[in-house]
Amino acid sequence: MYKILIVEDDLIIAKTVKNHIKSWGYEAECVTDFKDILSFFASYNPQLILLDITLPFFNGFHWCNEIRKVSKVPIIFISSASDNMNIVMAMNMGGDDFIAKPFDLNVLTAKVQALLRRTYDFAGQTNLLEHRGAILNTSDSTLNFKGNKIELSKNENRILKILIENKGKTVSRDNIMTRLWETDSYIDDNTLTVNITRLRKKLQDIGLLDFIITKKGVGYLVE
Numbered sequence: 001m002y003k004i005l006i007v008e009d010d011l012i013i014a015k016t017v018k019n020h021i022k023s024w025g026y027e028a029e030c031v032t033d034f035k036d037i038l039s040f041f042a043s044y045n046p047q048l049i050l051l052d053i054t055l056p057f058f059n060g061f062h063w064c065n066e067i068r069k070v071s072k073v074p075i076i077f078i079s080s081a082s083d084n085m086n087i088v089m090a091m092n093m094g095g096d097d098f099i100a101k102p103f104d105l106n107v108l109t110a111k112v113q114a115l116l117r118r119t120y121d122f123a124g125q126t127n128l129l130e131h132r133g134a135i136l137n138t139s140d141s142t143l144n145f146k147g148n149k150i151e152l153s154k155n156e157n158r159i160l161k162i163l164i165e166n167k168g169k170t171v172s173r174d175n176i177m178t179r180l181w182e183t184d185s186y187i188d189d190n191t192l193t194v195n196i197t198r199l200r201k202k203l204q205d206i207g208l209l210d211f212i213i214t215k216k217g218v219g220y221l222v223e
Contacts, residue, residue, distance in 0.1 A: 002116055003027040005046035007037060007063065008078065009055050013101075017050065020105045021112070037063045038070075042130030046073065048116060050108075051095070053079040053086060061093050068094040070135045070144045071128060074115045078103065129164045131222055134208055136160055148206035155180060156199045159192075163212065163222045172219035196220065 004026050008014040014030040021028040029044055031037055034056040041049070049067070053060040064075055077090040080101040087098050097111055129136040134145040141157035143150050152160065162171055162179055177192055196212065203211045213221050 001025065001027050002048065002120075003029070003044065003046040004112065005041060005044055005049045006030045007034075007049060007051045007055065007060065009034060009052065017105070017108070020109065024109055024113075026112075034058075038066050038135070039130055039133060041067060042070070042128045042135045045128045047120065048112060049073060049075045050112075051075050051077050053077060053081050053090070061089060064090070064093045064095060066147075069147065069149065070137055070142075074119050076111060076115065078108075129161060131164045131167055132208070132211070134203075134211070136164060143203075143206075145206045145208055150202050150206055152199070152202070153195070155191075155195045156202070159195060159199060163220060167222045170215045170219050170221045174219075176219065 004021050006014050006017055006021075006028060008017065008030065018028045018030055029046075031040055033040060037058075051060045051064060055063070060077060060079070064077075067073065067075065074096045075094065076097045076099060077095045078099045078101060079086065079090075090098050096115055099108060099111060127138045129138065134143060136143050136157070138157060138161050141152045141154065143152060143160070158180055159176060162176055173189065173192060177189070180192075200212055203209075211222060213223060215221060
């Protein structure tokens, strides 16, 4: 089931759109904390975003730009600021479509369905994991933190994915190696140590200090 994120500060409009979207069989959630939309986006991991331009703290153009740093998820701008300049700006910032307020809910649904078909019928979905503001894109093996983006090796990507999926829990070295052995990677105890060391160095370079904690004699965790 596709998940749709609604970024709209008018509570009546947001609730109306959410209920209508859900009536068509989609999942939908509305952003409530407009200070940190990126973290909510990453944790919810939607397949489409409905994004207003005029928002508290930062406008929709800002958040579209931030999202585009970590994801190619389709974005439909929805705004009463529908002059040509704003429409062009929305497209240039990475938007996929623009709907002017006031709008017909059936037109909105048709555009959502069309964009979902074009995006996902012949392509896999992007997988994002978020922790402490760091956003891991497991599809292209990149990590973004406060605008800094790093490329990860296959093993580094898989190790970080395992740890974030189990955040707050210690994952044993044996379990990590077993998970990596299920892929096409060859990894032994020494190889794991080397990969963890390189991964920590990359994380430190973008400001993620003590992101991976060692539990001596047991394994690793992210808290």
